[in-house]
Amino acid sequence: MNLEFGFNRVTGAALAEPVLDIGDLTISYGGGTPAVQGVHLTVRPGEVVGVIGESGSGKTSLAHAVLRLLPQSAVITGQHLSLCGTDLLGAPDKTVASLRGPGAAMIFQNPMTAFSPLHTLGHQLTDLLWRDRTASKEEKRERILAVLKQVGLPDPAARLETYPFQLSGGMLQRVAIAAALLMRPSLLIADEPTTALDVTMEAQILHLMRELRAESGVAILMISHHLGVIAEICDRVAVMYAGRIVEEGTVEAIFADPRHPYTKALFACELSLIETGISRMPVIDHEALRRIAPVMRGAQ
Template sequence: MSEALVSVEDLSISYASEAGDVQALRHANLEARKGEVIGIVGESGCGKSTLASAFINLVAPNAKVTSGAIRFQGKDILKLLESQKRQIRGRHIAMIFQDPMMAFNPVLPLGEQLIDFQEHRHDVPRSEKRARATAMLERVGIPDPAYNLGRFVHELSGGMRQRVAIAAALLMTPEILVADEPTTALDVTMEAQIIHLLRELRSDHDGAIIVITHHLGLIGELCDRVYVMYAGEVVEEGRTEDIYHNPRHPYTKALIDCDPAHLDEPVAFLPTIPGRLPDLVALPSGCSFADRCPIVQERCRTTSPRMIETGPQHRARCHEALR
C-alpha cells in the first residue's frame, strides 16, 4: 500500500456561537494515498464542509482548530504562514465547490480566469495557457470551447458551470482535489454526466481525489475507500465494497437502507433515519448516535465508543461493531 499523500490527524474544529462552541469536527483521522479516490459521506450538518475547508485552509473566521494537524509534504498545513497557505491552495490542493459560482469572478470572461488559474506555471507562455484552457474545456465536455472562453459565468447553465469549475480545478494540476458535494446543485441527468466525467478523470489524475457527499450512490460509483461521518466524528471507514456489503456501524447501515438504490420497489416517500443529530453545542456523554440507534445498549449512553478494527482496512466506532 502506498504512503499517504495527505493525512488528517486527530483534527478537531469548533465554531464560536452565541449558544456556545459548536463542535463541528471531533478527533477526525483520515488519509488519502496517491492515485486513490476517497469518499466522505454523512447527513447534513455532520461536519463534511468543515473538514473540506480545513483541507484548503479556508476555515470560517469564527472557527478554531482545537486539536490535530493536516500533514502534507512533511508539514502541518494548518500551521503555515498565510503566504505559504496561499501557495498550497489551488496549486497543490484545489477544491470544487457545491456552488460553482464560488469559483469565478462574475465580471471577468471565463477564458481570462482559466488562464489566471494557471498563474503558478511561470514557464508556460500566455498563449499556451489559453490553449490548455481550451483543451481542458473540451475534455470536460463543453461544446465550442473557443466561444465559451469569451462568455461570463452567469451565461452558462448549472451543469456547464460545474464542468467549467472542474476544468478550472484541473488546470491548477493539484496533487489533491477536494470536491464538496459536486453534484448536489444539479438535476439527475446532469448529475449522471458529472459523475461520468469524474470517473473518466480519475484515471488520468495521479494525485488523490476526495469526494464529499451525502449521496451514497456517488461514493459507490467513484470511490476506493469511504469515511462515514456522524455528528463531527468519523464513525466508520473501509473499502467501498466492505462499507456497502458489510457495514459495521448502525449509522452506516441506516444510511444504506435509506439509499434509493437499495429499495426493492418504488415508494412514495424515501425512508429517512428517525430522530436528529445531537446538539453539537451540548453533546451527550457516550455515543452520539445512541438516541437514534436500533441496537443501543446501556453502556452506549455512558461511554464513548472507540474505533474498533473489524477487518482488514475496516474500522467502526461502535461498542457493538463486532457483533
C-alpha cells in the same frame, strides 16, 4: 485489510506518502460542541476517498479545513494536517496559500457562485495561472484550451469569451473542474459537486471525474450525502456523524456490510435500495441512535 489501503488501485503500485494525512483533527466554532472531533483520514495518490454524512455532520468543515477556508471563528486543533508532505497546522498563511492549487484544488457545490459574474471565463481561467511568469499569453491559452477539451466542453475556444451566466450548471461545473485541473493538483477536493445538477448531468460529471483520475492519477476527496454517488466513484469511504468518523473502509466492504448503527440507518433510508410497496418511508431515529452508540454524544 489495512494493507489494501497501502497501494494505488489504479496502478497497483505500493505508495509511501499519502497526499493528505489528517491526524486527530478537531474543529470548533466559538467554544461550542466541536463540529469535527478527533478525525483521522488519509488519501493516497490516485485514490478516491468519499466522506458521507448528513448536513451538520462536519463533512464540509473537514474539507474546508484542509485549505484553511473556514471562517475566522473556527479553532482547529489536532496532531497533524499534512498536504503533500507539508504540515499545515500552525503553518503561516503563505504556506497554505502556496498549496492552494498545486497541492489541492477545490470544486464547490454551486458552480454559479464559483465564478465571478463580471469577467469572461477565459479571463478568469487565465488569472489562475498568475504564478507562471515564464509562460506567454498564447501558451496559457493553449493550456486552458487543453483542459477544457479534457473535461469535454464543446467548442472550448468560443467558451473563453462567454460569461458564467451563459452556460448551464452542468457545463459550468465542467469549467470549474477544468479550473481545478489547470493547477495540476495532487488532490481534488469535491464538495457535493453534483448536488445542484440533474441526474443525467450527474452521471456525466461522475464519469468525467473517474476518467480524469485514471488519466492524470489525481487523488479525489469526495464529499457527498448521496450513497449512490459514493458507490459510483469512490475506493474508500468514511461515514461521518455528529463530527466523528463512525465507520471507514473500502466501498465494497461498507456497502456490502455496514456495521455501525448510523451507517445501517443511512442505508435503510436509501429509497433506491428499498422494494416498492412499503406504506411509509423509513426515517432515522436519532434518539435511539444516541442510546445505542454513546460515542455520538453531542449530536445536534
